[in-house]
Amino acid sequence: MFSYQASRSLLGVGKRLQVPVPFRSLSSSTQTPPEQKKTPVADQTPTPTPADPVEASPKQATPAAPFNAAPAATTPAVDTATSTTDIKSSEPRVKEWAERLGAFGEENRLPRSVQAIYLRPLRRKAEHGLPVCDLQLRSYSVRNVEFFADFAIRAAYYLNLPVSGPVPLPRITERWTVPRSNFVHKKSQENFERITLRRLIQIKDGNPQAVQAWLAFLRKHAFYGVGMKANVWETESLDAAKDMDTSLSEVEESLRPHLAQFGQRKDNSAPGTIFDTLNSERFTERKNV
Amino acid sequence: MSKMAGLFRPKKLDLSGFTNTRLIRDHNKRIAFEQTEPERQALRYMIRNTSLPGRVRAQAQLQLSQMHAYTRPTQIKNRCVESGTARSVFRDFRINRYQFRMQALAGELPGVKKASW
Numbered sequence: 416m417f418s419y420q421a422s423r424s425l426l427g428v429g430k431r432l433q434v435p436v437p438f439r440s441l442s443s444s445t446q447t448p449p450e451q452k453k454t455p456v457a458d459q460t461p462t463p464t465p466a467d468p469v470e471a472s473p474k475q476a477t478p479a480a481p482f483n484a485a486p487a488a489t490t491p492a493v494d495t496a497t498s499t500t501d502i503k504s505s506e507p508r509v510k511e512w513a514e515r516l517g518a519f520g521e522e523n524r525l526p527r528s529v530q531a532i533y534l535r536p537l538r539r540k541a542e543h544g545l546p547v548c549d550l551q552l553r554s555y556s557v558r559n560v561e562f563f564a565d566f567a568i569r570a571a572y573y574l575n576l577p578v579s580g581p582v583p584l585p586r587i588t589e590r591w592t593v594p595r596s597n598f599v600h601k602k603s604q605e606n607f608e609r610i611t612l613r614r615l616i617q618i619k620d621g622n623p624q625a626v627q628a629w630l631a632f633l634r635k636h637a638f639y640g641v642g643m644k645a646n647v648w649e650t651e652s653l654d655a656a657k658d659m660d661t662s663l664s665e666v667e668e669s670l671r672p673h674l675a676q677f678g679q680r681k682d683n684s685a686p687g688t689i690f691d692t693l694n695s696e697r698f699t700e701r702k703n704v
Numbered sequence: 705m706s707k708m709a710g711l712f713r714p715k716k717l718d719l720s721g722f723t724n725t726r727l728i729r730d731h732n733k734r735i736a737f738e739q740t741e742p743e744r745q746a747l748r749y750m751i752r753n754t755s756l757p758g759r760v761r762a763q764a765q766l767q768l769s770q771m772h773a774y775t776r777p778t779q780i781k782n783r784c785v786e787s788g789t790a791r792s793v794f795r796d797f798r799i800n801r802y803q804f805r806m807q808a809l810a811g812e813l814p815g816v817k818k819a820s821w
Contacts, residue, residue, distance in 0.1 A: 589796070607808050607817065611815070
C-alpha cells in the first residue's frame with residue numbers, strides 16, 4: 416500500500432511542476448525547502464507498539480530526517496503491513512514527492528536555457544518564406560534522427576534562422592532474402608531489412624552566412640549514426656548581368672595565366688594551308704574504302 | 705600472355721584484410737584497367753569515327769585487340785572482400801550472401817535487422 420502511494424505521488428510530479436527537475440538535485444541539503452525544517456505534524460494514530468522501540472526513538476526529527484526516510488518510502492515495503500503502519504505513526508509525516516518538488520521549483524528555478532530543453536523548441540517566424548537551405552538527416556534509428564533534428568532546430572533558433580520542419584520523409588526500405596544454408600536447402604530462407612529514416616529541415620529566408628555557420632555547427636557536433644545532406648540556394652539581384660559585366664575585367668585578369676597555355680605550337684604547324692593537308696594522300700585514301 | 709600479367713602486378717602486395725590468389729588477380733585487373741582506360745577509349749573512338757581513313761581505323765582495331773586481356777573492363781568481377789567468393793556478392797556491402805547473413809545476425813552491419821512482414 417505504501418509503495419503504491421509513493422509511486423502515485425511520483426507520477427503526479429509532472430502534472431504539478433512547471434519544470435521537471437532531475438531528482439538528484441534533491442539530495443543536496445542546501446536546497447531544502449523551509450517547510451521541511453519545521454517540526455512536522457504528529458500523525459493521528461497515537462499508539463506505537465511496544466515491540467518496536469527503535470522506530471520510536473527518532474521522534475524528534477532533525478532536518479535530515481525526511482531524506483533518510485525517502486529511500487524507505489521509495490523501496491517496496493519488505494515488512495509486514497503492521498510494521499509499515501508503525502513507521503508511519505512513529506516518524507514525522509513524510510511529504511509527498513510532488514509537494515517537495517513543487518516547493519523546490521517555486522524557490523529555485525533552473526536557468527531559462529536549461530528549462531527550454533524540457534519544452535518544445537522555439538522558432539523564428541519567416542518573413543518572406545523563401546527557402547534557403549534544405550537539410551536532410553538520415554539514420555537507421557528513430558531516436559538518433561529525432562534527437563538530432565531537435566538539436567538542429569534549437570541551434571537554428573539561436574542563429575536567428577526561421578525553420579520549418581522536421582518533415583518526416585518516406586522511409587527507404589531495403590530488403591534482402593538469403594538462403595539459410597546450402598543451395599540444396601533453398602526452401603528455407605531468411606529475410607533481412609534496413610530501413611533508412613529521413614527528416615527534412617528547411618531554413619527560410621536566412622542570412623547565407625548564418626546558414627553556413629549553422630551547417631558548420633551541425634557538422635562539428637555531428638551525432639553518431641546520423642548522416643546529413645544539405646542543399647543550399649543563393650539569391651542574386653535582378654541586374655546580375657550588369658554585375659557580371661563589371662566583374663569581367665577582374666575575371667580576365669585572373670584567367671590570363673591559364674589562357675596563355677592555350678594555342679597551337681609554333682614548331683608543330685604544317686608549312687602549307689589546310690587544303691594541302693586535306694588533299695594529301697592520307698585523307699584521300701578514304702574514298703577507296 | 706601469362707608472362708605479361710606480371711606487368712600489372714605491384715611489387716608489394718597493396719591489399720589488406722582477406723587475400724586470396726583470385727582476389728589479388730582481380731585487384732590487378734582493376735589496376736590495369738584504370739591505367740589503360742584513356743588509351744582504350746582513344747582507340748575505341750578512332751575505330752568508330754567514320755570520318756577517319758579506313759587504314760587508321762583498322763590499325764586502331766588491331767592495336768586494341770592486341771592490348772592485354774587484363775586491361776579489359778569485362779575481366780573485372782566483384783568479389784567478396786571477406787571470403788573472396790565471386791558468387792552472389794551484394795553490391796551494397798561487397799560481401800557474399802553467406803558472409804552477409806553471418807554479419808547481419810552478429811549485428812555488424814549497421815541498420816540491418818531480421819525482417820518479417
